[in-house]
Amino acid sequence: MGQGFVSGMDGRAYSKSSSHDDGRGQRDQAGTLFVSSLEKGFRVLEAFREAPGDLGITEVALRTGLDKSAAQRFTNTLYRLGYLEKDARSRRYRPALRLMDLSYTFLHQNRLAEIAVVRLIDASKIYSTTVNLCEMINTDIIYTVRIPHSRASYPATVPGRRMPAFSTSGGTVILAFRPADEVASIIAASERRAITSNTITDVDAIMGRIDEARDQGYGFGVGQALPQEISVAAPVLDSRGYAVAAVQVPVYLPQWSAEEARAKIAPLVMETARSISGVLASES
DSSP, rough: OOTTOOOOOOOOEEEEEEOOOOOEEEEEETTEOOHHHHHHHHHHTTTTTTTOBBBBHHHHHHHHOOOOOHHHHHHHHHHHSSEEEOOOOTOOOOEOOOOHHHHHHHHTHHHHHHHHHHHHHHHHHHTTTTTTEEEEEETTEEEEEEOOOOOOOGGGOOOTTTGGGGGSSSHHHHHHTTTHHHHHHHHSSSOOOOOTTTTOOHHHHHHHHHHHHHHHSEEEEESSSTTEEEEEEEEEEOTTTTTEEEEEEEEEESSSSSIHHHHHHHHHHHHHHHHHHHHHHOOO
């Protein structure tokens, strides 16, 4: 995240209208220049984000809200540009290596990630744990930097994982250090579906977790996103005290107890987040 830069995504869901667009810019409701055909192309790419595997045109159409003809045009264009791969026999598609180049471009220019990575590595060595940096995107968090421990599963090592903010300690503690109207808007827009049997979905209970994170300076959850996971996170703050990210550490039952995680992991994530915040604030 560059100093002074903000994302164009303001929390509104992309429109899934299938109306014809001639490719010229048209003004959206906010009065900004917006090319709906480009949005539809990105919608096709996003269809692969949580897909269990490769997708055929019919599945792309269902996931994007596009009609099948439009889905085929946009998918084939992305294939021709190198952002999707196509199986010649099954005629199904999957993300291509060129997308990794875009991910590298973001991380290479992300000053927050640059500041954080050395400190996350140091923190991971204290208790041989995975340490993550997460940032907000609409109603979710996304893990932008992940420092895995030696026994971490593959999914836990890959940056880019996206989770509902309300269900994670990282999201909870970021919301704890944001304005009340912004928090209320994000919670109201969240789907609040249970991920595990322990996931808290009641709005008042979620707000209680956010208040608790604000009071104690860290977010804490047991079994909220993964059944055996104890998750602890602390906010990375800019010079205004606004949370721009969180340092998060997951540990697991029965190797760790909730009490031990509070005693050992909470101070670790708070100190690491304070260190990152200090550098970030000094550069603003």
